[in-house]
Amino acid sequence: MTAVITIVNKSPVSRIFTNSFRGAKTFRSITKMSNCIFCKIISGDAPAEIFHQDDKMIIFKDIKPASKHHFLAVPKEHIPNVNSLSKNQIPLINDLIAKSKQVLADKGGNLDDTRLGFHLPPFNSVSHLHLHIISPVSEMSFISSFVFKPNSWWFTSVDQILEKLEKSKL
Template sequence: MAGCIFCNIARGEEPMTTILYEDEKFVSFRDQRPGAPHHYLVVPKMHVGNPSTLTNKDIPLVESLAEVGNKVLQEQGGNMEDKRLGFHWPPFNTVDHLCLHVLSPTSQMSLLSSTIYSTTFWFMTVEKLLEKLEAMPADQ
């Protein structure tokens, strides 16, 4: 999508962004304003809207994002026991492109970061999003 910063990053058009992981479907890189010592973003290469646009058909996509997020966190030496993976919910997302936040260790997050990335109406963990998608009717 033209003008989408995450699409530009996925196409390698943002030279200031170091890609930590890339495969045929996803890219991962460091968050510009980290909320934890390890804070990575995982985005689909294909433009996908924010998490509120997802349906139960997108469950495999969310699961794959989480798999990549865990892989990147482990490769980067993050704490696999003290982590949080989730999505900002509109209107609290800054880019309208699906983006998984991977944070670790959560015990070292500041009070502000703990609030921004806590399970609330503005941030949804992978588990909560999967529950929401699984509860949707099958035709959605």
């Protein structure tokens, strides 16, 4: 079965959707999507305030911060979203979490007043997996608190994702 990919251009970010359940596996083997803003940041073709970069990930400042410290940890491999993750990617998620906490601590963020999580499709604005690191949570606006509400239909905690992946058979 071949994935059918439709690219819908919406400024400033293109969204990539697949209408085949095998499409996620096809995407996993692609390391760079030409219309993905995060792939462009990774390759240096788009600007970002980068705090960390290694062979697996990049961490940079969110362009619309919800609090004083709001970073995105993005794997360099193009993974569309949390629904595309498999059990064998748990180490990647754990690395994103650990490095994010280290960057937050280095930037003076409060690890005791932090939210880490992912937006769930279709509520993710960029179709490239990215972990939100937000601190201090206590200083978030009402709207931001709603947008990044843990374990809602639109945003989930890292703990919930890890639990789901541990239980998965793939």
